[in-house]
Amino acid sequence: MEYENKLVLAPMVRIGTLPFRLLAAEYGADITYGEEIIDHKLVKCDRRLNEKIGSIDFVEKGTGSVVFRTCDEEKDRVVFQMGTSDAVRALTAAQMVCKDVAAVDINMGCPKSFSVSGGMGAALLTKPDLIHDILTTLRRNMSIPVTCKIRLLKSSQDTVELARRIEKTGVSALAVHGRKVPDRPRDPAKWSEIADVVASLSIPVIANGDVFDYDDFQRIKVATGTSSVMVARGALWNASIFCPKGKLPWEDVKREYVRKSILWDNDIKSTKHTLKEMIMHHSSLELPEGKAVIKSDSLVDLARLYGVEKSYDFFVKN
Ligand code: FNR
Structure with missing residues (x-):
């Protein structure tokens, strides 16, 4: 999977399931992230072929609920996003899905108490050694790309320092949501601080935050200096945001x-x-x-x- 010049559907809990990902791809998304799934949950699943609809399902033992559903059609562009706080467990989970997805991404930005209290999401941002452990473990043992998604830290210098450390683990790309952990969704995304990361790394950086129209893809590319852009709410509100000719009704x-x-x-x-x-x-x-x-x-x-x-x-x- 290549990460340059890509329009990317962001991970969204309870939204980014198979039909929504296929919808975004139909309208022009090149890479589609699934909703965050916690490693604990995936390791309790069995992989099953669903012959009726032609999907591959990861089904929770006992409850029978489908935790992750994918299909061949999206195999080259779907990213499995994982919540984790442990390298060994993350690897066990990643190995279960790695033949069915294009890449694995670790969520290092979720500020919700459920994630942070479990040492996942934004809690990782203050633990660079653990980040290193998780990403190098995945990198060394997986043949598909490994990436992560972070938020901005308190100062741009701190963000750049962390991003450089992440780059050294050998990840294929880094997604940067241009908000800090305490920021609310209505606070403007700080594209200039994403630009500082882009200027400091050699790997592709995927810029994320406040893209609501097709023209914004170009605006954020120019403002940050990167060629790949990720969009969440703009796609949720109208998935045809990826259409170059403009949104459909x-x-x-x-x-x-x-x-x-x-x-x-x-x-x-x-x-x-x-x-x-x-x-x-x-x-x-x-x-x-x-x-x-x-x-x-x-x-x-x-x-x-x-x-x-x-x-x-x-x-x-x-
Ligand atoms: C999110 N976001 C998110 N981020 C992540 O890494 N994993 C996830 O599962 C989710 N879930 C999620 C659900 C919903 C409903 C929203 C709106 C957002 C954050 C998202 O990927 C993105 O980083 C931010 O929303 C900023 O991008 P936009 O909305 O400004 O394009």
């Missing part, structure tokens, strides 16, 4: 997302959550559409709501 994007959710038998809770996030941005959950999504119990309910019953019939018959 939101209604069409939503319908296509529901269609793909049905065809790939996505978890209804994940599909509803994603639709609710889209609706909250564009309108309101208090309006009839929002209420109907909240009330939906199954993918067939959503098929009726969005007029894609044919996809559901196809799914049932095949």
